[in-house]
Amino acid sequence: MFYTIVGTQWGDEGKGKIVDWLSSKADLVARFQGGNNAGHTIKVDKNVYKLNLLPSGIIRNKKCLIGNGVVLDPWALIREISNLREQKILIDKNNLFIAENVCLILPIHKLIDEVNEESRGDDLIGTTKKGIGPAYEDKIGRRAIRLCDLNDLKNLKLKIKNLYNFHKPRLDQFKKITDYEKTFTDLVKISEQISIFSSPVWKIINDAGKQNKFILFEGAQGSLLDIDFGTYPYVTSSNTSSGQIFSGTGFGIKENHNILGITKAYTTRVGSGPFATELNDEIGNHFVDKGQEFGTVTKRRRRCGWFDSVLVKQSIAINGITNIVLTKLDVLDDLKEIKVCIGYDDGNKKYNYLPFDEKLQKNLFPIYETLPGWQSSTYGLTSWNDLPKNAQNYISFLEKTIEKGISIISTGPDRIHTIDRNNLLSNS
Ligand code: GDP
Numbered sequence: 001m002f003y004t005i006v007g008t009q010w011g012d013e014g015k016g017k018i019v020d021w022l023s024s025k026a027d028l029v030a031r032f033q034g035g036n037n038a039g040h041t042i043k044v045d046k047n048v049y050k051l052n053l054l055p056s057g058i059i060r061n062k063k064c065l066i067g068n069g070v071v072l073d074p075w076a077l078i079r080e081i082s083n084l085r086e087q088k089i090l091i092d093k094n095n096l097f098i099a100e101n102v103c104l105i106l107p108i109h110k111l112i113d114e115v116n117e118e119s120r121g122d123d124l125i126g127t128t129k130k131g132i133g134p135a136y137e138d139k140i141g142r143r144a145i146r147l148c149d150l151n152d153l154k155n156l157k158l159k160i161k162n163l164y165n166f167h168k169p170r171l172d173q174f175k176k177i178t179d180y181e182k183t184f185t186d187l188v189k190i191s192e193q194i195s196i197f198s199s200p201v202w203k204i205i206n207d208a209g210k211q212n213k214f215i216l217f218e219g220a221q222g223s224l225l226d227i228d229f230g231t232y233p234y235v236t237s238s239n240t241s242s243g244q245i246f247s248g249t250g251f252g253i254k255e256n257h258n259i260l261g262i263t264k265a266y267t268t269r270v271g272s273g274p275f276a277t278e279l280n281d282e283i284g285n286h287f288v289d290k291g292q293e294f295g296t297v298t299k300r301r302r303r304c305g306w307f308d309s310v311l312v313k314q315s316i317a318i319n320g321i322t323n324i325v326l327t328k329l330d331v332l333d334d335l336k337e338i339k340v341c342i343g344y345d346d347g348n349k350k351y352n353y354l355p356f357d358e359k360l361q362k363n364l365f366p367i368y369e370t371l372p373g374w375q376s377s378t379y380g381l382t383s384w385n386d387l388p389k390n391a392q393n394y395i396s397f398l399e400k401t402i403e404k405g406i407s408i409i410s411t412g413p414d415r416i417h418t419i420d421r422n423n424l425l426s427n428s
């Protein structure tokens, strides 16, 4: 049984909660892209766990894999492991496996991330400044330092030197000081702590696939942040869509694959870029307050707006999504009316998809359908029949516009605040 979890919007859809919920049955949980730009919050009773790099299955002591498609900041990983151990989460070489060929984020990548943003003037991407983009650039440029390079310290030093020299002229222009020897000695100091997790992830995952184990692939970010299909250039530097699971882990088995698209009942985004249904009014503020829409990684206030069915429908196609999980329904509880975007208009032409032209994306006006709210609490509900009629109608309307069934509805941050409409969990 293979499940993939992907975000269908601009990230922060509640993927962590759903991975945690599904991972109760999983044998393996694998990350296949992104890095510690991700922030997945999981609430279990009174405990709140914040995960950036580690797959969310670690909370349930599942075997967790970090695939080669991830970019890994070793210092961030050590901090995350240490924080989770303080929360009594067990992490050792029996439950964490990191691909030998994963590329590392080094201090220089964070500097380049800063410089790249600085050189854009007012037109910022609004990155998390974790060095994600520059680390992927070095991977594609065939200069990156990989986890397996820690096995050969002599060559490692040379590789780091070459990498730093490559970037030096530009960093000098911005008066950023780099020191390859320091990076080398700092990396050597922690190399054993990281190398113990180094594994042939592609092999572990294919062996598990052959034995028909339950494998859960945990996506980070969302489809609108995908380097190819997102709102380029205001995107992250990886493919966030489900196709990436194969090249990001080495997994080669494609049958029996369920792809769950995690979708917020409204829309949010962190960082810059077009956002047709954004609300800069009291309703937008209400989403921020009630939905606690502040970034896990950067603590930035998330931009909020109405549900955009055009974007979600597009994400469903690109990811091959089999089921939608609708999260944060409870955040809409107090509203008298709820709008849903069903198309765009640029003044000349109507669109039923998001065109790629950057300028056009900024000038699309949403065409809305307005539905009545339910103005009663859905918080924590666990059964479809207990939902107010108008909440059921809202969900049915979304299903119609996105042309996909909504199988799971999340009504609160806790594991148990979940409506499993088709018994997806109990049947899997
Ligand atoms: P991710 O990046 O997709 O894993 O999402 P985040 O963890 O960054 O953001 C989702 C936030 O919403 C987290 O704080 C969750 O605890 C919370 N959350 C998830 N599902 C629900 C829900 O149904 N209702 C409410 N109120 N909060 C939720």
Ligand code: IMO
Residues within 6 Å of the ligand: 007, 010, 011, 012, 013, 037, 038, 039, 040, 125, 126, 127, 128, 129, 130, 131, 132, 133, 219, 220, 221, 222, 225, 234, 235, 236, 237, 269, 270, 271, 272
């Ligand atoms: P999760 O997994 C929301 C955004 C950043 C910025 C853009 C590029 O929690 O859903 P980067 O540092 O990746 O180069 O920044 O992508 N971004 C996210 N937004 N949720 C995330 O992850 C994100 N990861 C990156 O805000 O706009």
Ligand code: MG
Residues within 6 Å of the ligand: 011, 012, 013, 038, 039, 040, 041, 296
């Ligand atoms: Mg997040």
